[in-house]
Ligand SMILES: Nc1nc2c(c(=O)[nH]1)N[C@H]1C(S)=C(S)[C@@H](COP(=O)(O)O)O[C@H]1N2
């Protein structure tokens with residue numbers, strides 16, 4: 001089988017620049033004591049130490065990684081996004097060994113972090129997913145951009161759920177439970193639920209929205225006059241088919257967009273545009289294969305805008 005068009009090489013965010021989120025603090029995990037259990041509605045409960053996890057091998061998963069933002073402000077854009085090359089093992093490998101019972105419908109993921117959040121004590125961080133979704137998508141990562149996971153990113157093992165908001169990717173993973181119902185936890189059924197456009201009831205924060213972000217120039221940058229390179233990244237649950245760029249409220253001009261990669265990676269877009277000396281506002285707006293378009297305002301995936309100052313021409 002040959003492929004006609006070479007796929008774009010994914011670009012990864014340096015680890016020092018990947019955002020960190022922690023609701024209950026960073027737990028102090030001693031890998032010598034750490035184990036992962038797979039329990040609940042399974043024929044063969046498992047307990048693995050790190051050597052057993054590493055013995056399962058390491059597949060790679062390049063994927064964009066996006067934080068939803070505050071569960072109390074679901075409409076406020078945070079634009080915390082990165083792209084990471086994870087390495088680890090698909091959850092399906094463990095599920096095949098544990099053998100879920102017929103009654104299992106949901107998979108719960110629990111982290112080692114405990115503490116207080118929003119005035120409640122004694123919490124643990126949990127997320128859950130339907131079993132079929134978890135089996136298809138969840139990846140258990142022990143490396144990030146070629147290094148062992150850093151403490152703040154979930155050492156020694158975390159879940160990664162591509163094309164879902166980061167909140168689903170449980171760090172410091174210690175327990176996987178198969179159950180016939182959802183997990184009742186502050187981070188599953190109480191917070192991180194939202195009412196999607198066109199819906200009347202809140203659903204868990206899972207699949208990402210269509211979105212894009214200008215990476216260059218940076219907000220507040222001063223750039224030379226002439227043809228200015230405007231570029232960024234766009235991502236969704238499916239392929240990005242178009243990105244428009246608008247200068248100073250003008251029409252949406254089509255940027256060149258990279259073909260989608262083989263997996264859940266973001267797509268680069270770029271446009272070179274003449275900009276006269278003075279201040280300018282630049283916005284970008286992505287459209288995906290499903291026809292979803294970023295809203296102009298009032299939503300967490302509202303179009304991104306940067307302000308730039310173009311330096312004056314040569315003195316006459
Ligand atoms: N155990 C645990 N996992 C967690 C969290 C947490 O607080 N505890 N935060 C979640 C949120 S909201 C996000 S956006 C991602 C962030 O992953 P990162 O800090 O590695 O970028 O981790 C998720 N997994």
Ligand SMILES: [Mo]
Nearest residue numbers: 067068069167
């Ligand atoms: Mo997040």
